[in-house]
Amino acid sequence: MTSGIGDIELPSISAAVLAxxxxxxxxxxxAGFEDRCLAWLESAAAEHLVPEHVITVQYLPRxxxxxxxxxxxxxxxxxxxxxxxTSLTYNRFDPNQFCLDLEHHxxxxxxxxxxxxxxxxxxxxxxxxxxxxxxxxxxxxxxxGEARVYYPLERDVDLSVPxxxxxxxxxxxxxxxxxxxxxxxxxxxxxxxxxxxxxxxxFRELEALANELSPQMIIVIEGEPHDPVDGWRxxxxxxxxxxxxxxxxxxxxxxxxxxxxxxxxYLEEVxxxxxxxHKVIIAPTGSKLQTLGVALFKFLRxxxxxxxxxxxxxxxxxxxxxxxxxxxxxxxxxxxxxxLTEYRRSDLRSLREAIRSAEARVSGRTESRADAEGSM
Numbered sequence: 420m421t422s423g424i425g426d427i428e429l430p431s432i433s434a435a436v437l438a439x440x441x442x443x444x445x446x447x448x449x450a451g452f453e454d455r456c457l458a459w460l461e462s463a464a465a466e467h468l469v470p471e472h473v474i475t476v477q478y479l480p481r482x483x484x485x486x487x488x489x490x491x492x493x494x495x496x497x498x499x500x501x502x503x504x505t506s507l508t509y510n511r512f513d514p515n516q517f518c519l520d521l522e523h524h525x526x527x528x529x530x531x532x533x534x535x536x537x538x539x540x541x542x543x544x545x546x547x548x549x550x551x552x553x554x555x556x557x558x559x560x561x562x563x564g565e566a567r568v569y570y571p572l573e574r575d576v577d578l579s580v581p582x583x584x585x586x587x588x589x590x591x592x593x594x595x596x597x598x599x600x601x602x603x604x605x606x607x608x609x610x611x612x613x614x615x616x617x618x619x620x621x622f623r624e625l626e627a628l629a630n631e632l633s634p635q636m637i638i639v640i641e642g643e644p645h646d647p648v649d650g651w652r653x654x655x656x657x658x659x660x661x662x663x664x665x666x667x668x669x670x671x672x673x674x675x676x677x678x679x680x681x682x683x684x685y686l687e688e689v690x691x692x693x694x695x696x697h698k699v700i701i702a703p704t705g706s707k708l709q710t711l712g713v714a715l716f717k718f719l720r721x722x723x724x725x726x727x728x729x730x731x732x733x734x735x736x737x738x739x740x741x742x743x744x745x746x747x748x749x750x751x752x753x754x755x756x757x758x759l760t761e762y763r764r765s766d767l768r769s770l771r772e773a774i775r776s777a778e779a780r781v782s783g784r785t786e787s788r789a790d791a792e793g794s795m
Contacts, residue, residue, distance in 0.1 A: 424684050424719070425762055429755070432677060432708065435459070435562050435746035437466045443560075444529045446470035448536035449509070449544065450477050450491075452484035455564030456539025458741040460493040472503045472528055474521075476544065479510040486539075509544055511729050515599050517544075521551050530556030538564035538741075542703045542710045543597060543727035549714040550601050553756055560748045563707050567740030569649065571620065576655050593627035594731040598724065606722035607698035611635035615689055617642060617705030618660045618671075624704055624728040625666055632700060632726070637669045638689060642676040642705055676705065679747070682712030683719070690720050699723045711747065719759040 437459075446463075449456060463469070473494050477487055494504060505524055509517045533556045537545050552559065612634040616625055618641050629637060639660065644652050653673070661667040674681050682705070690699055701723055703713040717725060749755050 424680075424687050427758055427762055429680050429683075429715075430747050430749060432679070432745050432747050435462075435560075435744035437462050437468050440466070440468060441532065442468060443470045443532050443534045445472045445474065445533045445556075446536065447474045447533065447548065448476070448490070449539035449541075450475055450485050450487045450489075451539030452482060452486060453539060453564075453566065453738045455566050455738065455741040456486060456536075457489060457493055458538060458564040458744055459534070459536045459562050460490070460497065462744060464493065464497055469497050470499060470534065473499050473505070474524070475504070475506045476509050476517075476540070477506055478541075479508050480512070509541075511541060511543075512595055512597060514543060514547055514597060518547060518551060518599055518601055521548070525551070525555050531558065532556075533559050534562060535559055536562050536564075537707045537711070538562070540707070541727075542705070542707065543599075543725070543729075545707060545710045546602060546703055546714040546717065546725055547599055549711075550717065552752070553718070554753065556752055558748070558750050559752045560746055561711055562744055562746045564741040565645065565743045565745060566738035567742040569652070569738050570736045573651050573655075576620075578655060578658050593621075593623050593728045595729050596627060596631045596726050597729045598726045602717065602725035604698075604722050604724040610696065610698045612700055613638070613689075613693050613697035614700045614702060615640065615686065616702035617709060618656045619704050620656060620659060621730065622660045622662045622666065624702075624730070625660055626663060627728045628702055628726070629663075629666070634700070635697065636693075637666070639666065639669045639671045640682075640685070640705060640709075641671055641673045642709065643673050645675070645677040674705075674709065677708050677745075679708045679712035679715070682709045683716050686713070686716045687719065690723070694720070694722075700726055702726055702728060704728065708745075708747075715755075715759065718756050719763060 448459065475490055475494065478485055507517060507520050507524065533552065535548060535552070540548070612632050614628050614632060614634040614637045616628055616637060616639060618625065618639050625637065625639065628634070641653055641657055644650060672685060674685055686701065693699060701713055701716070703710040703725065704727070713725065717723060
C-alpha cells in the first residue's frame with residue numbers, strides 16, 4: 420500500500436497479473452487507435468481469462484484509425500457470448516449522453532469485479548467512467564498498457580527555434596472545452612478561476628483553457644517520465660509550453676507520470692491553498708495514471724470542476740507497441756470512496772471546531788469586558 424494524503428491508504432501500481440486471476444464479471448475497454456488498447460485482451464486470451472460481460476466504448480466522431488474491428492475480433496476470440504457484449508458510443512465533443520447510456524446499462528450487470536482498461540481511453544473518459552462506477556461495484560482493477568514507443572521522438576522535436584515558433588505535436592487544434600453534468604460544480608461561483616492543467620506537446624491545450632475560462636491563475640503540472648530514457652520529454656514539453664507570456668509565467672510543478680497518489684496529494688495542496696478563495700478547475704491532460712489521480716481527487720473534493728480541451732484530430736504516430744501492462748486494484752471500491760469522503764468530512768469538522776473556538780474566544784472576551792464595565 421502507498422499513502423499520500425493524511426491517513427488515506429491507496430493501492431500501489433504493480434505489474435498486471437492475469438495468470439490465475441478469477442474471471443472478471445465485467446471488462447470495460449475503449450477501441451482506440453493505439454496498439455496498447457488491445458494488450459489486455461491479448462494477454463487474457465493467452466491465459467484463457469474470459470470476462471462474463473464486456474462493454475466496448477467506441478468514439479465519436481469516428482476515426483478510421485480506431486481499432487473497432489480488431490477489438491471486436493479479440494473479444495469474440497475470448498469466447499464472450501454476443502449477448503454479453505455491449506457497445507456504447509462516447510462523443511468526445513459532447514460526452515453527456517455516454518453518462519446516461521452507461522448508467523442505464525450498468526443497472527443490469529454483476530459488478531463484483533470490474534476491469535477498467537484505460538489503455539485506449541481519452542483522459543476525460545477515464546474520469547467520467549470512474550465517476551459513473553462510484554456506487555455500483557465492489558472491486559475495480561484499473562489496468563493501463565505502457566507503450567513501447569512514445570511519439571514524438573527526440574529527433575523530431577526542434578527546440579533550437581524560439582518558443583513561439585515551436586510547433587504542436589501529437590494533437591491538433593483544440594475544438595472545444597468539454598465537461599459533463601457529473602463533473603461540473605456550482606461551488607465558488609463569482610470567484611476567480613484557478614486552473615490546474617498538465618503540460619503536453621500541444622501548447623494550444625493550455626492556451627485554449629486560458630482563453631475560454633479566463634483564469635486568474637494557471638498552475639502547470641509537468642510530467643516526469645516513467646522511463647529515464649524519456650527524460651528529455653520533460654524539458655521539451657516545458658519549452659513548448661513557454662510559447663506565450665502567460666504560460667511562461669505560470670507556476671509549475673513536476674510530478675511523476677506513474678504516481679497517481681502524488682498527483683492527488685499535490686492537488687490537495689493546491690486546494691488547501693486556494694480552495695477558499697478561487698473556483699478550482701482541473702484539466703486532466705496528463706498521463707493516464709495521473710488522470711486516475713484526478714478522478715479520485717474529484718471524490719475527495721467534489722466542489723472542483725473537471726474540464727478537458729478536446730482536440731480536433733491526432734497525429735499519424737502517437738504511440739507504438741505495448742511494453743508492459745500495469746494495474747491498480749481497488750479491492751473495496753465503495754470503501755475507498757467512503758475513505759475519501761470521510762477525509763473531507765474530518766476536514767470540515769476541524770474547520771467547524773476552529774470556528775467554534777474562535778467564537779468562544781470572542782464571546783469570552785465580550786463577557787469579560789461586560790463584567791468589567793458592570794463592576795465600575
